[in-house]
Amino acid sequence: MEYKKLNNGIEIPMVGFGTWDVRGKEGVSCIRQAIDLGYRLIDTAIMYGNEKEVGQAVRSSGADRGELFVTDKINSPYASYEKTRKAVDHCLAETGLDYIDLILIHEPYGAYKEMYRALEEAYEAGKVRAIGISNINRRLYDALLKECRIQPVLNQVECHVYYPQLTYQKYLQDHGTVMQSWAPFTEGRRKIFDEPILKEIASAHGKTSAQIALKYLVQNGIPVIPKSSKASRMKENLDLFDFELSQSELSSIQKLDGGNSLFGWYGE
Ligand SMILES: NC(=O)c1ccc[n+]([C@@H]2O[C@H](COP(=O)([O-])OP(=O)(O)OC[C@H]3O[C@@H](n4cnc5c(N)ncnc54)[C@H](OP(=O)(O)O)[C@@H]3O)[C@@H](O)[C@H]2O)c1
Numbered sequence: 001m002e003y004k005k006l007n008n009g010i011e012i013p014m015v016g017f018g019t020w021d022v023r024g025k026e027g028v029s030c031i032r033q034a035i036d037l038g039y040r041l042i043d044t045a046i047m048y049g050n051e052k053e054v055g056q057a058v059r060s061s062g063a064d065r066g067e068l069f070v071t072d073k074i075n076s077p078y079a080s081y082e083k084t085r086k087a088v089d090h091c092l093a094e095t096g097l098d099y100i101d102l103i104l105i106h107e108p109y110g111a112y113k114e115m116y117r118a119l120e121e122a123y124e125a126g127k128v129r130a131i132g133i134s135n136i137n138r139r140l141y142d143a144l145l146k147e148c149r150i151q152p153v154l155n156q157v158e159c160h161v162y163y164p165q166l167t168y169q170k171y172l173q174d175h176g177t178v179m180q181s182w183a184p185f186t187e188g189r190r191k192i193f194d195e196p197i198l199k200e201i202a203s204a205h206g207k208t209s210a211q212i213a214l215k216y217l218v219q220n221g222i223p224v225i226p227k228s229s230k231a232s233r234m235k236e237n238l239d240l241f242d243f244e245l246s247q248s249e250l251s252s253i254q255k256l257d258g259g260n261s262l263f264g265w266y267g268e
Pocket residue numbers: 017018019020021043044106134135156157181182183184185186187188193210211225226227228229230233234236237
């Protein structure tokens with residue numbers, strides 16, 4: 001596994017496990033399986049309704065807590081300073097963990113700046129090891145930087161070969177914020193696994209289109225959090241570190257960038 005350093009010195013794995021729609025008893029064993037297979041970052045959110053499952057999987061895994069990285073996200077029912085303070089305690093209680101590694105504001109709610117202020121206080125109180133944002137475009141990011149005391153370590157955004165957002169990534173990085181990819185496989189919005197250029201490069205490396213799609217992001221310095229409910233795919237999505245894409249392969253994949261969100265997000 002490769003890691004990336006955040007602006008407060010802590011490190012996150014370049015590949016983590018997404019848990020959207022992973023719930024219940026099956027959800028616990030799925031997340032537990034991911035940890036057993038080597039995933040060290042688990043991405044959850046209040047909105048996913050599975051923080052309990054994540055906590056159970058983490059606590060039962062036998063893995064050293066210090067080796068695992070849990071990301072949680074706070075959503076619209078908590079969109080105020082006071083409510084976000086309560087949300088942090090909710091995240092701790094639901095997961096049953098002593099601390100959360102990273103908490104993000106899930107989307108740019110009107111109150112996102114005051115929500116972030118509550119996260120700064122949670123960070124200072126040691127309830128969370130790092131704080132950040134999600135789905136925040138450049139205009140809102142700039143506005144937050146003007147007011148915040150603690151720079152966000154990370155912005156989790158839609159990011160895949162059709163919309164890698166490399167210019168924004170560089171901008172964020174230059175300002176101390178890592179861009180992390182959600183929906184690296186487009187959540188099924190495109191037939192990404194049949195994409196001819198990905199298939200061609202995959203066959204040259206003895207890999208799959210899925211691995212090339214992830215490697216393109218990882219090699220550009222973007223951590224990814226693919227989700228899969230199947231052990232074979234969980235393994236496949238982790239197995240990215242025994243090959244490198246050439247400059248010309250990276251450039252060929254870059255041509256897939258259509259410059260637009262497939263989800264219709266990130267307007268001004
Ligand atoms: N911050 C945000 O607003 C936000 C928004 C969306 C998602 N997220 C996070 O990002 C994570 C990833 O996004 P996502 O789950 O929406 O979509 P995704 O990772 O782009 O795609 C998941 C889909 O790809 C399939 N898949 C996974 N690995 C595969 C492989 N190697 N080959 C073929 N198919 C494969 C999965 O099916 P199987 O399960 O059948 O393998 C699943 O249907 C989420 O789980 C969540 O944690 C965050």
